[in-house]
Amino acid sequence: MAIVAIIGRPNVGKSTLFNRLTQSRRAIVDDLPGVTRDRLYADVEWQGRHFFLMDTAGIMSDARDGVEAEVQEQVKLAINESDLVVLLCDVRSGLHPEEKEIVREIRRVEKPLIVAVNKVDGPRQEELVGEFYELGVEEVIPLSAIHGHGVEDLLDRIVDKLPIRKEPPVDLSIQDNTDIIRMAVVGRPNVGKSQFVNCLLGMPRMVVSDMPGTTRDAVDVELEYKRRRFVLVDTAGIRRRARIKEKLEKICVVKSLESIDKSDIAVILIDATEGPTDQDLHIGGYIQRRYKGCIIGVNKWDLIQSDKREAHRVIEDVRRRFQFLPFAPVVPMSALTGQNVRKVLKLALEVFDQYSTRIGTGVLNRVFRSILEKHHPPQRGGRPLKFYYVTQPSTRPPTFVLFCNRPDDIHFSYERYLVNQFRSAFQLSQSPVRLIFRGRS
Ligand code: GDP
Numbered sequence: 531m532a533i534v535a536i537i538g539r540p541n542v543g544k545s546t547l548f549n550r551l552t553q554s555r556r557a558i559v560d561d562l563p564g565v566t567r568d569r570l571y572a573d574v575e576w577q578g579r580h581f582f583l584m585d586t587a588g589i590m591s592d593a594r595d596g597v598e599a600e601v602q603e604q605v606k607l608a609i610n611e612s613d614l615v616v617l618l619c620d621v622r623s624g625l626h627p628e629e630k631e632i633v634r635e636i637r638r639v640e641k642p643l644i645v646a647v648n649k650v651d652g653p654r655q656e657e658l659v660g661e662f663y664e665l666g667v668e669e670v671i672p673l674s675a676i677h678g679h680g681v682e683d684l685l686d687r688i689v690d691k692l693p694i695r696k697e698p699p700v701d702l703s704i705q706d707n708t709d710i711i712r713m714a715v716v717g718r719p720n721v722g723k724s725q726f727v728n729c730l731l732g733m734p735r736m737v738v739s740d741m742p743g744t745t746r747d748a749v750d751v752e753l754e755y756k757r758r759r760f761v762l763v764d765t766a767g768i769r770r771r772a773r774i775k776e777k778l779e780k781i782c783v784v785k786s787l788e789s790i791d792k793s794d795i796a797v798i799l800i801d802a803t804e805g806p807t808d809q810d811l812h813i814g815g816y817i818q819r820r821y822k823g824c825i826i827g828v829n830k831w832d833l834i835q836s837d838k839r840e841a842h843r844v845i846e847d848v849r850r851r852f853q854f855l856p857f858a859p860v861v862p863m864s865a866l867t868g869q870n871v872r873k874v875l876k877l878a879l880e881v882f883d884q885y886s887t888r889i890g891t892g893v894l895n896r897v898f899r900s901i902l903e904k905h906h907p908p909q910r911g912g913r914p915l916k917f918y919y920v921t922q923p924s925t926r927p928p929t930f931v932l933f934c935n936r937p938d939d940i941h942f943s944y945e946r947y948l949v950n951q952f953r954s955a956f957q958l959s960q961s962p963v964r965l966i967f968r969g970r971s
């Protein structure tokens with residue numbers, strides 16, 4: 531998914547615009563749980579296109595070197611990490627020389643750029659917008675983040691200019707590439723992602739080849755394990771980010787989300803010495819809502835394993851806090867010593883095979899009947915809830931459409947019952963299962 535960065539001098543209204551864009555009536559925003567406190571990214575859909583919106587404000591909250599350094603840092607980030615930059619200016623403070631400099635820099639790297647001028651709250655400010663054409667851009671979008679004028683124009687422009695990502699190059703030697711297991715390694719800075727990737731790539735007898743990625747400098751790496759093919763997505767990102775990670779926790783999370791979208795299975799690494807953090811849970815929540823397979827690696831296990839009680843407590847804590855991903859195996863591991871690193875691949879195979887499950891319609895409906903009989907759908911408002919039949923239109927994730935008389939009245943707890951029953955009936959204990967309830971048309 532493309533990343534759009536909003537940059538600009540302090541106080542031009544970046545955060546206000548960010549909030550406005552993500553709340554706009556027609557924009558569908560997939561807010562990550564718990565991010566409201568500190569919302570620096572959001573997944574926005576506008577006119578059927580999806581993108582991540584990133585507010586670079588506050589990224590350098592520890593910057594002591596003044597405004598210029600902060601803005602420079604934003605520009606660098608935007609250039610390195612985004613696909614499109616929105617430079618926000620403030621009509622009330624007028625054009626600033628620094629903004630000319632920013633435009634030059636972004637031009638130099640040929641990054642798509644949109645210039646928007648904020649705080650155009652009325653006709654008086656509209657007259658002043660002309661000044662911003664000195665930036666040499668074709669179009670300047672006037673808006674008022676506070677009142678909302680012009681915000682939809684900006685969204686229109688963003689989706690117009692979003693680069694269409696090229697599909698991965700087709701490797702003609704692959705007849706059936708559906709069996710390639712696409713795996714993302716995600717997690718906070720310093721949990722050991724690059725160590726893990728390097729450990730995998732360095733394993734004896736591991737066949738490894740680099741494939742040019744689809745975006746920017748992303749490089750995917752292909753591995754062969756037990757005669758099955760894996761692709762580790764965005765490994766270049768992991769290795770490069772290792773160098774600049776300290777300040778960039780938020781960016782790292784956005785990139786993790788992006789890699790999750792490109793994969794079947796996400797390996798989320800947790801630092802055993804810290805336990806799961808809020809950021810880890812955000813990432814987990816995203817994996818859940820995208821219905822991806824998941825393995826939770828509790829890394830740096832070597833540092834705590836000698837303390838049996840602590841080790842036990844950490845695993846329990848991880849299981850409890852990730853209980854919304856009940857299907858995700860939890861593996862204690864060490865990317866440093868290699869402990870259980872192969873096990874992650876082995877589990878990935880199992881998860882993937884479950885994730886790819888297809889069930890014949892006959893069996894599916896027979897089992898479904900018995901699931902319903904074991905525990906009848908609860909009545910609601912005196913009216914019975916009736917199921918007619920079930921189909922599996924797709925897999926990865928295994929997706930079932932359940933036809934019934936009142937699809938909107940299915941209680942959450944009954945849905946959970948059904949999911950659990952499907953899991954145990956069809957050996958899907960390690961895979962997400964997606965249920966869709968439909969009325970019979
Ligand atoms: P940031 O530092 O770029 O993130 O800027 P903020 O979003 O924190 O906004 C800075 C100030 O500008 C706040 O006091 C906002 O209320 C104000 N502001 C933001 N958008 C507008 C606008 O459209 N019109 C006016 N008049 N003020 C705005």
Ligand code: GDP
Nearest residue numbers: 719720721722723724725772829830864865866
């Ligand atoms: P990344 O930011 O997630 O890519 O993390 P790195 O792979 O760069 O690892 C961060 C630091 O943790 C490095 O100093 C690693 O050597 C160390 N590290 C990574 N995995 C382990 C592990 O399993 N055990 C121990 N003790 N240290 C580890």
